[in-house]
Amino acid sequence: MQLEGVSGRGDVVDTYISAGAPPGSKVVGGAHLFAAGAARVSSTWRWDAGATDAYVVLGSRLYQVSYGYDEMTGQLYVYPNPVGGGWDKFTMVEQSVWGSGRTLRTARYGMRNDGVLFRWTSWKNPRQYPGFSAVQAMALISETKTYDTFLATTRGGALYTIHIPADTRLKPTVTKVRAGTWQGFETLVAERCGTQSTLLTAIDRDTATAYLYAVGHAKGTATVIQGLGRIPGTFKDPVVARWTRDDAPPRNGE
Incomplete structure (x- = not known):
């Protein structure tokens, strides 16, 4: 899996x-995108046709940021397209993508610091799901035709799945996966592994360390989780998210 971070100076760190x-790891520094300290939260970064884009909270505003290198001049370009304000209170932003063409289904998610989970299918009239104030970190592990699923840790140490039906009339379902020991991780990044599993990077920001887990198909407390060990390196970047190709298959961990 590939992580794309943004350092405190505003530089890309892959x-x-x-x-x-x-596990093994290799760190490669990249372009300077933002002013120092501006980036707060990022969705998955998606690469397509030479450009990379993600939703990024800069200060109190959400932007759809695209960056790449001009084919003629080789010069870096960064396009921060504004979406809206009031995002200084959000601790997570993510986008799910399933299908293509007429079957394309997308949803954007944001977790506000009062425990309200937002979902947008457009940027108007979001669905709001309160009751998630205990959530500390979360990562999308499933993007399907009929639902999305997040894996989430709580401040008390539990690990849960949050299953969100695509039908906006239905409410999320929360299922316990583990009762404790996960409270040390403030950041989760998930990648598809095989056809029904997840490769999970869990970052402890207090110690700047990260651990890798192989998570089997999510089915409550019967979910198989194999710890693969500590990932080499120091993980101190304030923003860390997943990087993927735009044509990569969707995650399917539940």
């Missing part, structure tokens, strides 16, 4: 993780 036991 970490390539190999899923051995113990």
Whole structure:
């Protein structure tokens, strides 16, 4: 899996993780995108046709940021297209993508710091799901035709799945996966592994360390989780998210 971070100086930091036991990693520095300290939260970064884009909270505003290098001049370009304000209170932003063409289904999610989970299918009239104030970190592990699923840790140490039907009339379903020991992780990044599993990077920001887990198909407390060990390196960047190709298959961990 590949992580794309943004350093405190506003620079891209790519970490390539190999899923051995113990895992391996390689860190490559990249372009300077933002003013120092501006970036707060990022969705998955998606690469397509030479450009990389994601939703990024800069200060109190959400932007759809696209960056790449001009084919003629080789010069870096960064396009921060504004979406809206009031995002200084959000601790998570993510986008799910399933299908293509007429079957394309997308949804954007944001977690506000009062525990309200927002979902937009457009940027108007979001659905709001209160009751998630205990959530500390979350990562999208499933993008399907009929639902999305997040894996989430709580401040008390539990690990849950949050299953969100595509039908906006239905409410999310929360299922316990583990009762404790996960409270040390403030950041989760998930990648598809095989056809029904998830490769999970869990970052402890207090110690700047990260651990890799192979998570089987999510089915409550019967979910198989294999710890692969500590990932080499220091993980101190304030913003860390997943990087993927736009044509990569969707995650399907539940």
